[in-house]
Amino acid sequence: MPNLFSNFIKPQNSLYNSFYLCNSLCPLPPSGGGLGRGGRFLCALMLTFSSNLLAQNQLKNFLPESCYQTGEFKQEKTLPSIEQPLVAQGRFAFSCDKGLVWRTQTPLDETTVYRMDGKIWLISEDAQAQELKSKVHRQMGKLLNQLMGGNQRFLEKMFSIRFADGGVELIPKQSRMKKFLQVIDIAKNEQEVVITMRQADQQTMTISVSNIQNPASLDEQVCREATQTPALVCQKLL
Amino acid sequence: MNLLASITERSYQRWSRWILIALTLVLVACVSWTIKSGIRLDTNLRSLSPAFSADAEVNQALNGLSANASQNIVLVIANKDQDLVDDASDLLQKLIDSAQKNPANLIVYSDQSQLMGDYARLLAQHPFHFLGKKSRQLAAEKNAEQANRLALSNLYGSGGQLKLIPVEQDPLGFVNEYALDVLDKIATNIDTESREVDYQGNPLFISPHFLRLNADSLSLSTQKKAQQQIQQIENKIRKEFPAVEFFQSGVIFFAADAAASSQADINKISIGSMLGIVILLFWVFRSLKALILPVVSIVAGVSFAFFFCHSLFGSIHILTIVFGASLIGVVVDYSLHYFYFCVHQQDASNINQDKSPLYRALLLSLLTSVIGYAALSVSGLTALKQVAIFSATGLIYAWLVVMALGPWLVKRVVVYDAGLKKIVTFVLTLMKFGDSSFKLLIGVLLILAVFAFQYSAIQYSDSPRALINQNQALVDQEQLVNSWVASYEPASFVLVKGKQPQEIFDRIALLETLLNHQQGIFPESTALLGVNDLFLSPKDQETNYQLNQWLYQPKDSISVAAKFIQENKLPANNLQQAYQDQKNNLLLPNQFFTADLKTLPPLWIESSQGIVSFMLIPKQTHIDKLKRELDGIEGVSYFSAVDDTRQGLQHLRQAAMKLLLLALVSIGFILAYHYNILKSLHLMAIPLMALSATLVILHLLNVPLSLFHIMALFLVLGLGMDYVVFVAEMTSAQVVSAQAKSTSSAAEFFPAIVLSAVTSLLSFGLLSLSSMPAVNAFGLTLLIGNSINLVGAFWLAAIWQKSFFKTI
Numbered sequence A: 001m002p003n004l005f006s007n008f009i010k011p012q013n014s015l016y017n018s019f020y021l022c023n024s025l026c027p028l029p030p031s032g033g034g035l036g037r038g039g040r041f042l043c044a045l046m047l048t049f050s051s052n053l054l055a056q057n058q059l060k061n062f063l064p065e066s067c068y069q070t071g072e073f074k075q076e077k078t079l080p081s082i083e084q085p086l087v088a089q090g091r092f093a094f095s096c097d098k099g100l101v102w103r104t105q106t107p108l109d110e111t112t113v114y115r116m117d118g119k120i121w122l123i124s125e126d127a128q129a130q131e132l133k134s135k136v137h138r139q140m141g142k143l144l145n146q147l148m149g150g151n152q153r154f155l156e157k158m159f160s161i162r163f164a165d166g167g168v169e170l171i172p173k174q175s176r177m178k179k180f181l182q183v184i185d186i187a188k189n190e191q192e193v194v195i196t197m198r199q200a201d202q203q204t205m206t207i208s209v210s211n212i213q214n215p216a217s218l219d220e221q222v223c224r225e226a227t228q229t230p231a232l233v234c235q236k237l238l
Numbered sequence B: 001m002n003l004l005a006s007i008t009e010r011s012y013q014r015w016s017r018w019i020l021i022a023l024t025l026v027l028v029a030c031v032s033w034t035i036k037s038g039i040r041l042d043t044n045l046r047s048l049s050p051a052f053s054a055d056a057e058v059n060q061a062l063n064g065l066s067a068n069a070s071q072n073i074v075l076v077i078a079n080k081d082q083d084l085v086d087d088a089s090d091l092l093q094k095l096i097d098s099a100q101k102n103p104a105n106l107i108v109y110s111d112q113s114q115l116m117g118d119y120a121r122l123l124a125q126h127p128f129h130f131l132g133k134k135s136r137q138l139a140a141e142k143n144a145e146q147a148n149r150l151a152l153s154n155l156y157g158s159g160g161q162l163k164l165i166p167v168e169q170d171p172l173g174f175v176n177e178y179a180l181d182v183l184d185k186i187a188t189n190i191d192t193e194s195r196e197v198d199y200q201g202n203p204l205f206i207s208p209h210f211l212r213l214n215a216d217s218l219s220l221s222t223q224k225k226a227q228q229q230i231q232q233i234e235n236k237i238r239k240e241f242p243a244v245e246f247f248q249s250g251v252i253f254f255a256a257d258a259a260a261s262s263q264a265d266i267n268k269i270s271i272g273s274m275l276g277i278v279i280l281l282f283w284v285f286r287s288l289k290a291l292i293l294p295v296v297s298i299v300a301g302v303s304f305a306f307f308f309c310h311s312l313f314g315s316i317h318i319l320t321i322v323f324g325a326s327l328i329g330v331v332v333d334y335s336l337h338y339f340y341f342c343v344h345q346q347d348a349s350n351i352n353q354d355k356s357p358l359y360r361a362l363l364l365s366l367l368t369s370v371i372g373y374a375a376l377s378v379s380g381l382t383a384l385k386q387v388a389i390f391s392a393t394g395l396i397y398a399w400l401v402v403m404a405l406g407p408w409l410v411k412r413v414v415v416y417d418a419g420l421k422k423i424v425t426f427v428l429t430l431m432k433f434g435d436s437s438f439k440l441l442i443g444v445l446l447i448l449a450v451f452a453f454q455y456s457a458i459q460y461s462d463s464p465r466a467l468i469n470q471n472q473a474l475v476d477q478e479q480l481v482n483s484w485v486a487s488y489e490p491a492s493f494v495l496v497k498g499k500q501p502q503e504i505f506d507r508i509a510l511l512e513t514l515l516n517h518q519q520g521i522f523p524e525s526t527a528l529l530g531v532n533d534l535f536l537s538p539k540d541q542e543t544n545y546q547l548n549q550w551l552y553q554p555k556d557s558i559s560v561a562a563k564f565i566q567e568n569k570l571p572a573n574n575l576q577q578a579y580q581d582q583k584n585n586l587l588l589p590n591q592f593f594t595a596d597l598k599t600l601p602p603l604w605i606e607s608s609q610g611i612v613s614f615m616l617i618p619k620q621t622h623i624d625k626l627k628r629e630l631d632g633i634e635g636v637s638y639f640s641a642v643d644d645t646r647q648g649l650q651h652l653r654q655a656a657m658k659l660l661l662l663a664l665v666s667i668g669f670i671l672a673y674h675y676n677i678l679k680s681l682h683l684m685a686i687p688l689m690a691l692s693a694t695l696v697i698l699h700l701l702n703v704p705l706s707l708f709h710i711m712a713l714f715l716v717l718g719l720g721m722d723y724v725v726f727v728a729e730m731t732s733a734q735v736v737s738a739q740a741k742s743t744s745s746a747a748e749f750f751p752a753i754v755l756s757a758v759t760s761l762l763s764f765g766l767l768s769l770s771s772m773p774a775v776n777a778f779g780l781t782l783l784i785g786n787s788i789n790l791v792g793a794f795w796l797a798a799i800w801q802k803s804f805f806k807t808i
Helices: A017-023 A037-062 A136-146 A152-158 A221-226 A232-237 B009-037 B056-070 B082-099 B114-124 B133-140 B144-154 B174-186 B220-240 B251-285 B290-312 B318-324 B329-346 B356-375 B382-407 B418-434 B437-457 B473-483 B503-518 B539-551 B562-565 B573-580 B625-631 B640-676 B677-700 B706-741 B747-767 B772-805
Strands: A068-078 A086-095 A101-105 A110-115 A120-124 A128-131 A157-166 A169-171 A181-188 A191-198 A204-213 B072-079 B108-109 B195-199 B200-215 B244-248 B486-496 B604-607 B608-620 B635-638
Touching: A017 B356, A037 A152, A037 A169, A037 A181, A037 B437, A068 A221, A068 B382, A086 A136, A086 A221, A086 A232, A086 B144, A101 A136, A101 A221, A101 A232, A110 A136, A110 A232, A120 A232, A136 A152, A136 B174, A152 A169, A181 B056, A204 B133, A221 A232, B009 B290, B009 B356, B009 B382, B056 B072, B056 B251, B056 B486, B056 B608, B072 B082, B072 B220, B072 B473, B072 B772, B082 B108, B082 B200, B082 B220, B082 B244, B108 B220, B114 B174, B133 B144, B133 B174, B133 B539, B144 B174, B195 B573, B200 B473, B220 B244, B220 B251, B244 B251, B244 B473, B251 B290, B251 B329, B251 B473, B251 B747, B290 B318, B290 B329, B290 B382, B329 B382, B329 B706, B329 B747, B356 B382, B356 B640, B356 B706, B418 B747, B418 B772, B437 B677, B437 B772, B486 B503, B486 B625, B503 B539, B503 B635, B539 B562, B539 B573, B562 B573, B573 B706, B608 B747, B635 B640, B640 B677, B640 B706, B677 B706, B677 B772, B706 B747, B747 B772
Parallel strands: none
Antiparallel strands: A068 A086, A068 A204, A086 A101, A101 A110, A110 A120, A120 A128, A157 A169, A169 A181, A181 A191, A191 A204, B072 B200, B072 B244, B108 B200, B195 B200, B486 B608, B486 B635, B604 B608
16 A cells, blocks of 8 residues: 655645546456546545645644744754854744744843734843844744744745655745745654754754743733743733 | 939939839848848837937936836735735746746746845955944944844844855854845845735735846837736636736836837828728729839838838837828829829820920929938937938839839829819819919918917927827826835936045935935835945945954954854954955945846946946935935936936927928028029928918917927928929920910819829828827828918919910
């Protein structure tokens, strides 16, 4: 029995794949006891529908389930000219309707607030807030918020989704995005979620998210406790 | 005896045949070349305008700027449902991305990544002369702690999300900070994210897509293909999402619309002209054989003109074809006069009569018409030069065809013009009230007096909008899209001139200081875009280099950079030495704005005359307020292609009026050479009256005069001379006939002139129906002027007929 689900499955265009599989499963004509053409077509249709559902369900397995999340992260940036990766660590808090607080603690203390409405604030360790208006920051903020929020519709719209080696690959559909970002790998185990972004300039960023908590809500107090930041930071988010 | 009078019929025939053979060989060569190169129809409206400026480099740069702007397209998908807009937008992106694989694809997304890559590589070669805003401040303060903190942020944090400059060349990320600031300024919005706007008082979600053409947007073939491609894409999207609306912005849509309406004009005018003329000729001659000479001469003349001009210019402008279609009305005159004269000779049993008077008349007619058209060639407009050459060469070739083929094709041609003769006789009878030279003089003086009286009140219009037929729906859509999407004016710029780069930057800095103090000039969050947004002035680069010394090469301590590199284990390519080597290695704009650069307008032009830098103006800027701020800043000026074209057209109109007088005088000399002074004055009176009366009538109709009205007056002059020359020659011929005791009158030959005038009115008059204001002006002027020419010719014939009958 061929492994139907280890192949490349595109949720949108798998009818052909499914028909081929049905054909290979039941090659004999009706008189030989197998499915007829109509039967094979129905088989393909059902397989497509179910494989789409399956793909969507599989993707869900890799995405956050709760609207509110807090936790810790470790970020490793690999640049082609540097032997050892650049490591940063910190804490975060996320609300699916407000946005993300990303606090880097080592090697520098810096907090970035990515709001769902597109505004981005950079708050320094001495609580000086500066709004970041660049397109680069806006794009990154949007991507992080959608990933953290598990926005499946967004991901399916922007990426081709591929399951391999126990993880999921998100490949940008737009050629313009591909010039900057080649692929996002997401791998998940009980302890952590590892997101690896491979960029076009051979730069790789791996974010390991661990100690994930799902509070019932994210208010200022929960946010401050999770991120250990001054009041200004969570106020900017909420 | 003058030269013209001394040429015999035999000489006419011999010379005309030889010249025809020679020109036919030229035609064959031109046809071969055109078939090889392919026919190019030019709809480029820029060639209709005079040169933007006297400075050739500025013209070139402005052409480059306009060309760059003309390739931009904005497609906006709109609907009240945001999800629908997003889905349709995705499909549009998919369709355009998949079209890239097709080599014939014309539409691509406007993508600045290549540009930024080139720019970043250039910046990386000068890493010690550029600093971002924050890093500059910290370097000036010599704040090591904060500088270190900023460098950490650039490496690990928010500042390091996009590395345009490699870390080995910019370990602190301070140059990268500068490059990201520039990216923000010049990168087009690659984010097609839908957003809400107000549309007719209601909310609407839009998703704008910034596209570019891969080729010159003003060539006819590109326009058609690009329009088709856009239409196919829109149709596919509408099939999936029928409820979405499309809004468009771009020069291509206006150019395509102008080409389509010109095409419609050509069809209307050409078909109308030919049909009218064929019916008229058939009514008079009632023989297909009689149509051969007119049709052959028209086809031959127009073909020669087309292929010759195409070979000479490399293309034919659509305007040339529109005007050229009216050539039909002039060319057919030669055949008409030829038939009439020969038939008249046959009727009088003078089959072997010398045709010299006919040939003289035809030659004079050709000369005066060619002088009239030739004046267009000094107009300074490339397209009008092409019209002049097209018309003159077409006329000459058609004339030669008539001269060569006439003797064979005129045999056994009969004229059925009894009805026309009656009309002519009736009109000549009516003219009896004015059939004296004195009355003609009074008439002409009266018209000249009215003209002189009204001269100061005449209105003029030099608007470049006369050159295009503006589709108001397209204009409204363009304005709507501009209100939603920020972009720059395609044909207006701020020019900054100087001798040295620093001078340019200083003037820009002064301008920006003044503008910063003013409110309400630019739309919110927009400003002029110039070289200062991409590069630092030489002085600022020097300053940065000095500031960087503290970072890279301090005198008495380990540098901030060295310490940072050590602590973070970064690759260090002997930056201290690199800093030393980079001294005086400034990055100047001319290293970036080369001829190969296609994705950004040429904002910097250097020549032996100096430097010209252009600044782009955001759309919906208050131009009057901006102009006021520019006044008084040395070396800074406002340029508008529309204003410049208007001034150019005004200058040409004024020059053309003077050339018209010159043409009148030149023709007068030719006539005086061939005829006596008195007769010449009679002949000149008619076109002079026609010109003055036309201007008076146009003024009474409240039509403001433009260059194209004046250009048409040249043709009024040429056509008027045709008629009066034939009146003069035919009445001279009749004097000879009178001596031979034949009984003929002006009614014998005048129908030819009437037919000639009617065919001209048919072809030129139809131009007045054109939707293009310039062509419409041309046609209306000719319609009025040539009608008066015909009346004048009748008047002249009436005067001389009276003299003729007195002589018998």
